[in-house]
Amino acid sequence: MSYPARFDRGHTDDLMTFLAASPTPYHAVANAAERLEKAGFRQVAETDAWDxxxxxKFVLRGGAIVAWYVPEGAGPHTPYRIVGAHTDSPNLRVKPQPDTGAHGWRQVAVEIYGGPLLNSWLDRDLGLAGRLALRDGSTRLIDIDRPLLRVPQLAVHLDRSVSTEGLKLDKQRHLQPVWGLGDAHEGDLIAFLEEEAGLQPGEITGWDLMTHSVEPPAYLGRDKDLLAGPRMDNLLSVHAGTAALVAVATAAGAAGSELPYIPVLAAFDHEENGSQSDTGADGPLLGGVLERSVFARGGTYEDRARSFAGTVCLSSDTGHAVHPNYAERHDPTHHPRANGGPILKVNVNNRYATDGAGRAVFTAACEKAGVPFQSFVSNNSMPCGTTIGPITAARHGIKTIDIGVAILSMHSVRELCGADDPFLLANALVAFLEG
Structure with missing residues (x-):
């Protein structure tokens, strides 16, 4: 099969559109599903019998999506090639009783999700988005993408030590955003959302709401060789994985060619707080989908075991580019650079799942795609982060390699990467999924 058309800077332009349209995991999977449907994929319900x-095909569950393409000639024991990613990002999420305030200010009560850089949320114009559960049992997405809330920082005149001792924030007292003047009344926020969504009073009975910066993604720098935007950890990988799966499926369908693997995209929710949910990587979603696909093709448990034994997963998540102002925080011999290509993440204590054999798989994909790649390892004196990679490997017994794109300002409300790295990653993912 011929290699699909290569992605270029147009892919990064499209990433900007995807980021702006995906303020929550629910929006991200809805947007990914729309792109898949345009490419001929169809949604299958978990409650239905599968053929x-x-x-x-793809399955949606909350803020997670699993999509796969079964090529002509695939047998019940055909192994999978999986691109794994996550849809959630650290942010401020609305509490069950959201209406609060003090001293003539109306506020919204929020809880801290994941591990955000708290200072990056100060003095930002914030919108509100998420999922509404309605009285009739249905759900509806909402996105108020205009300045609605703001977490005001204390003036320097009232805290002279902030410039010498650093900013110190109490998560409960200092991060409740304001959204108006007057006294708070129970039900104000939900009544406002019902009006915004065109719903009748009392229709909303549940909600999963979160704040987001309304500042759009933008190219940055003299040569516009950098990209600044929200939620690149890890919607950058979700977008690249979706684009790669569509490219491989489209090329295979047009050529009528057989693929040696079944390409898969698995984008999970709740990575930022441990992945332990029915939509997280530590839940049964991926395994259930893969097994049902085997059995739907007439396979047995033996076929399932053979399929999983030959399966490989690339867990794609952002990592740390070397910081020009804090180079001592990085390993002295591993300095990933922006626009240097995707990074291969290694940690011998299995915070990342990559081993030597996995490196060979990723090397082959990058060589096929003509994409450079870099290695990342943490400074020995600092704790190493982790991803869905080790969870996926351990839970399903499948070979997993941790990769990603190097960025700065990880977990900030606005992150920074090289403008070429998103399409370099996507090209490497295409070569991997093709096998």
Missing amino acids: GTSGG
Whole structure:
């Protein structure tokens, strides 16, 4: 099969559109699903019986999506090639009783999700988005993408030590955003959302709401060789994985060619707080989908075991580019640079799942795609982060390699990467999924 058309800077332009349209995990998977449907994929319900026909399919569950393409000639024991990612990002999320305030200020009560850089949320114009649960049992997405809330920082005149001793924030007292003047009344926020969504009073009975910066993604720098934007950890990988799966499926369908693997995209929720949920990587979603696909193609448990034994997963998540102002925080011999290509993440204590054999798989994909790659390892004197990679490997017994794109300002409300790295990653993912 011929290699699909290569992604270029147009892919990065499209990433900007995807980021702006995906303020929450629910929006991210809805946007990914829309792109898959345009490419001929169809949604299958988990409550329905599945058939073993060829073609593209996907499952949506909350803020997670698993999509796969069964090529012509795939057998029940055909192994998978999986791109794994996560849809959630650290932010401020609305509490069950959201209406609060003091001293003539109306505020919204929020809880801290994940591990955000708290100072980056100060003095930002924030919108509100998420999922509404309605009285009739349905759900609806909402996105108020205009300045609605703000977490005001204390003036320097009232805290002279901030410039010498650093900013110190109490998560409970200092991060409740304001959204108006007057006294707070129970039900104000939900009544406002019902009006915004065109709903009748009392229709909303549940919600999963979160704040987001309304500042759009933008190219940055003299040569516009950098990209600044929200939620690149890890919607950058979700977008690249979706684009790669569509490219491989489209090329295979047009050529009528057989693929040696079944390409898969698995984008999970809740990575930022441990992945332990029914939509997280530590839940049964991925394993259930892969097993049902085997059985739908007439397979047995033996076929399932053979399929999983030959399966490989690339867990794609952002990592740390070398910081020009804090180079001593990085390993002295591993300095990933922006626009240097995707990074291969290694940690011998299994905070990342990459081993030597996995490196060989990723090397082959990058060589096929003509994409450079870099190695990342943490400074020995600092704790190493982790991803869905080790969880996926341990839970499903499949070979997993941790990769990603190097960025600055990880977990900030606005992160920074090289403008070429998103499409370099996508090209490497295409080569990997093709096998």
